[in-house]
Amino acid sequence: xxxxxxPLPYAKTALEPVMxxxxxxxxxxxxxxxxxxxxxxxxxxxxxxxxxxxxxxxSSSGPVFNNAAQVWNHTFFWESMKPNGGGAPPEGPVAxxxxxxxxxxxxxxxxxxxxxxxxxxxxxxxxxxxxxxxxVKTPNAETPLTTSDVPxxxxxxxxxxxxxxxxxxxxxxLEAFLDKLVNWDFVAKNLAAxx
Numbered sequence: 001x002x003x004x005x006x007p008l009p010y011a012k013t014a015l016e017p018v019m020x021x022x023x024x025x026x027x028x029x030x031x032x033x034x035x036x037x038x039x040x041x042x043x044x045x046x047x048x049x050x051x052x053x054x055x056x057x058x059s060s061s062g063p064v065f066n067n068a069a070q071v072w073n074h075t076f077f078w079e080s081m082k083p084n085g086g087g088a089p090p091e092g093p094v095a096x097x098x099x100x101x102x103x104x105x106x107x108x109x110x111x112x113x114x115x116x117x118x119x120x121x122x123x124x125x126x127x128x129x130x131x132x133x134x135x136v137k138t139p140n141a142e143t144p145l146t147t148s149d150v151p152x153x154x155x156x157x158x159x160x161x162x163x164x165x166x167x168x169x170x171x172x173x174l175e176a177f178l179d180k181l182v183n184w185d186f187v188a189k190n191l192a193a194x195x
Contacts, residue, residue, distance in 0.1 A: 003043075003053055003068070005036045006075055014083040018176045023164045031160055032074040039067035057145050069141035073123060077156045082183035086176075089184040093191055097133040097152075110135050112174045115157045124174070126153040126187070128194050150194040152187045 005028075012024040039056075042064050043049045048056050056068040088104040089095045101107045107126075115124035118137040125136050127149035136144065137157075144151045155161075155177050162173035 001050065002040050003036050003056075003071060005033050005071065008078055010083055015081060015181060018165065018180050019081075020165055023161075026164065027160055028074075028078070032071070035067045035070040035074070039064065039071060042067060054145060057143065066141040069143045069145070072145065073141065073143055073154065074156070076151060077123075077154050077161075079186050080153050080155070080183055081177070081181040082185070084180075085184070086178055086180040086182045089187070092188065094184055094188045097128075097191065101133045101135070107133075107135070108175075108178050111155070111178060112171060115155055115174045116171055118157050121158040124155045124157055125149075125151055127151055128191065150190065152190045152194075153182065 008024070008028060012021040012028070043056070048060065048064060051059070053068055053072055057065060057072060060068060089098055098104050098107045101110070111124055111126065114135050114137040118124060118139065120139065122137055122139040122142070125138065125144055127134050127136055127144050129136075129149045133152075134149065136149065138144070155174055157170060157174070159168075162170060166173040166176070
């Protein structure tokens, strides 16, 4: 079964001005879809071809892992955002989780710092780890799916995620991601599914 990239959960213009259509034209249409095309070529005629994307991620290495994880990570990233999102989470389990990390302002500082200190390319994540919220960063295609942590939210800190909109200002992108884009409903759904 071919691995496919799902449609975006919103129009390519829906996150403007933080993320413009041109970014989606490159990031989603070229980068994300190329990972899926490459992965399908790598697994054609092999046992992995009958596995789910998550199964491939958890059982592979090298180019197969890299492309599979990048397909999954990017899909999760698109879902982590929504038009008119961001700000502190509404009251409820997600707000309680963030309170456990020291409150929203501390979470925001620590999440931005995780993204800033990820040398080179990678990801900044909010995960559920042993029943508690935790901020982690991963390089390249690495993903919490290969650990016991449950991913709840992610920001892409590969340069192609923000360079057209924010140039080399990774901090500005991460702050705008948290202030204006985060989809707390998606986080709540992931948290509920993990419990």
